[in-house]
Amino acid sequence: MQNTQEIWRLVEDHQDDLIGLSDRVWDMPELAYAEKRSCAEHRQMLEAKGFRITDHVAGIPTAVMGEAGEEGPVIAILGEYDALPGLSQEAGVAEHRPLPGDGSGHGCGHNLLGAGALLAATAVKDFLAKNGLKGRVRYYGCPAEEGGAAKAFMVRDGAFKDVDIAICWHPAPFAAVNEPKSLANCRIDFSFVGRSSHAAAAPHLGRSALDAVELMNVGVNYMREHMPSDARIHYAYLDAGGIAPNVVQGTAKVRYLIRATDLPGLQQLITRVRKIADGAALMTETTVTTKTVSAVSNLLGNTPLERTMQDQLERLGPPPFDDADRALAAEFQKTLSDEDIASAFRRMGVPVRRGVPLADELIPLDAKGAAMVGSTDVGDVSWVVPTVQARGATYAIGTPGHSWQLTAQGKSALAHKGMVHVAKVMAGVAVDALQDPALIASAKADLAARTAIDPYVCPLPEDLVPPIQMSPAS
Numbered sequence: 016m017q018n019t020q021e022i023w024r025l026v027e028d029h030q031d032d033l034i035g036l037s038d039r040v041w042d043m044p045e046l047a048y049a050e051k052r053s054c055a056e057h058r059q060m061l062e063a064k065g066f067r068i069t070d071h072v073a074g075i076p077t078a079v080m081g082e083a084g085e086e087g088p089v090i091a092i093l094g095e096y097d098a099l100p101g102l103s104q105e106a107g108v109a110e111h112r113p114l115p116g117d118g119s120g121h122g123c124g125h126n127l128l129g130a131g132a133l134l135a136a137t138a139v140k141d142f143l144a145k146n147g148l149k150g151r152v153r154y155y156g157c158p159a160e161e162g163g164a165a166k167a168f169m170v171r172d173g174a175f176k177d178v179d180i181a182i183c184w185h186p187a188p189f190a191a192v193n194e195p196k197s198l199a200n201c202r203i204d205f206s207f208v209g210r211s212s213h214a215a216a217a218p219h220l221g222r223s224a225l226d227a228v229e230l231m232n233v234g235v236n237y238m239r240e241h242m243p244s245d246a247r248i249h250y251a252y253l254d255a256g257g258i259a260p261n262v263v264q265g266t267a268k269v270r271y272l273i274r275a276t277d278l279p280g281l282q283q284l285i286t287r288v289r290k291i292a293d294g295a296a297l298m299t300e301t302t303v304t305t306k307t308v309s310a311v312s313n314l315l316g317n318t319p320l321e322r323t324m325q326d327q328l329e330r331l332g333p334p335p336f337d338d339a340d341r342a343l344a345a346e347f348q349k350t351l352s353d354e355d356i357a358s359a360f361r362r363m364g365v366p367v368r369r370g371v372p373l374a375d376e377l378i379p380l381d382a383k384g385a386a387m388v389g390s391t392d393v394g395d396v397s398w399v400v401p402t403v404q405a406r407g408a409t410y411a412i413g414t415p416g417h418s419w420q421l422t423a424q425g426k427s428a429l430a431h432k433g434m435v436h437v438a439k440v441m442a443g444v445a446v447d448a449l450q451d452p453a454l455i456a457s458a459k460a461d462l463a464a465r466t467a468i469d470p471y472v473c474p475l476p477e478d479l480v481p482p483i484q485m486s487p488a489s
Contacts, residue, residue: 019330022446023439025138025145029064030435033137036060037130037434041106041425044098044119044126047159048483050077053096057129057156064137066154073172075165075481077158080174081133083140087149088455090139090445091175091400093183093393094132095125095160104422109346111419120422124186127409127425129156131184131434135441142446150449153178157392159481162202164309166392168481170399171473178400179455180320180448182441183393186421187406188359188414190334190436191378192324195316195397195404198247198274199281200390201474202308205231205292206254209301211265221263225256227299228267234291235271246284247274270308274390277313278474308482310474312394315465319457320403320444325380327443334408334436336373340429344372344411347420356413361385373429374408389416398471401458403444407437 040053054077061068066081102122103113114120121127136154143150155174159165175181185193207228212221235248242248249272256264273288275281289305296303348356360367364384365376396402409430414420424430448454 019327019443022138022142022442023331025141026134026435026439026442028141029134029137032060033130033134034431034434036133037126037431038426040096040126040129041121044103044121046100046119047097047161047163048075048077048165048481050097050158053129054079054156054158057094057096057133060133061154064140066140072155073169073174073481075158075168076483078165078169079156081136081154082151084143084151085149087151088179088449088452089151089153089177090448091153091155091178091181092132092136092139092441092445093155093157093166093181093396094129095157096129097125097159097161097163099123099161099417102417102419102422104419106423106426107343108423109350113419120419121425122417122419122422123161124409124421124425124430125160127186127407127430127434128184131407131438132441134435134438135182135445138438138442139445142442143449148449152445160392162309163482164311164392164475165481167309167311167395167473167475170395171475175396175400180458181396181400181402182444183402184405184407184437184441186409186433188408188410188412189363189374189378189406190328190408190433191363191406192321192328192380193404193406194384195314197314197394198276198390199278199311199313199394199474200272200274201281201285201310202270202272203285203288204253204268204270204306204308205303206268206306207266207296207301207303209265209299210263212263214261214263218263222300223263224267224301225264227295227301227303228252228269230298231269231292231295234294235288238287238291242284243275243280245276246280248272248284248288278472279469281474307476307479311390311392312398312471312474314391314394315397315402315462317397317401317403317458317461319454319461320401321380323447323454324403324405324440324444327440327447328377331436331439331443333375333377334433336375336429336432340432341372343427344429347411347424348372348413350420351413355415359413372411374412395473398466401462405437405440407433409433
């Protein structure tokens, strides 16, 4: 549209401040629901940029929302800032060199994600004011995307009920419109209780909860042959009952993460896993109780918004990487396998290219790559608000997600350039929607058609509260 260049200049006006925010959040990696300092940094930036602020969105202490503008359509731009455990790494170093501290790191690039989204929102705020337009832009600071399902709780609480469209992004090796595929998932803790006893003198008096967990795992493993090939089930022991082998373990707990391509399929798998747990308890004469920890829906696409975002990408062109950026990316590629690099191209549905460390091309909208088998709580937003998501090229091609290599690139010049580039894309989509009521109408019609047969049903139990103290025991 005619104002594209103007919105890009407005992004550039604020880029230094938001790059600084991204780097500060990288320096303070905090896990799901514990992002107190990261949230405070985002709140301070919202205040400095003149947004009206709402704290504790959906009752979550580390969720914040900033709004600017008056009346008109409401455009939401979603950010995140949670880190991951075990991914601490010195910045810019292409060898595994963890930093002192608790071991956490931004191995999914959420330091960039939150700052880039806020950069886009700030530019849209200025655009509304400079052009005297009716409309509101909101930045949603969303915690706990990594397993905490915060956006699902926010959706259930009505935080997006008056939003017209939602825009978001995620760090990636390529600049593209995100193919809207993800898995719905649910995390459930299964707690078994048996009876402790002396394992040698009186084993017949014991009933092993650990045996029950192991039998449950065996049952689920046998079930894998008889479930959809695109579903996923993972598990982790939270409590193995103790460290003494001469004691029959009276308690044990396992957490299951169950994933499926859609909500109906997820519910079917959950029912089957629960039956296996009941069977394991029956076989061992133990009892089992369950607690849902979190759950998220699969992503829904939105064709009108995806076409608009692709148009913005093509107008803007690829990120402006230089030789120094490519040299750094090439150093990180040396730490990767040929399969890591080839897999990145295949995921995007484009031919594999050797010797290309950074994205120098835009991915066509009709490229169909290997389906994403991860999950995101953006899915729940996409069921209630027309939603579009960008990929921002911020790291070397082939870098695995949730890796020390990704953490290491999070403060680099190439990451900063990719963040600013995708902020321009998101801001451009927001401006298009604010100036074109027909785009918002068509996006809403697209969502209505997708949910006509299977309307949204929140996968979270009604009585489940956000696991603000999220830990293995929570």
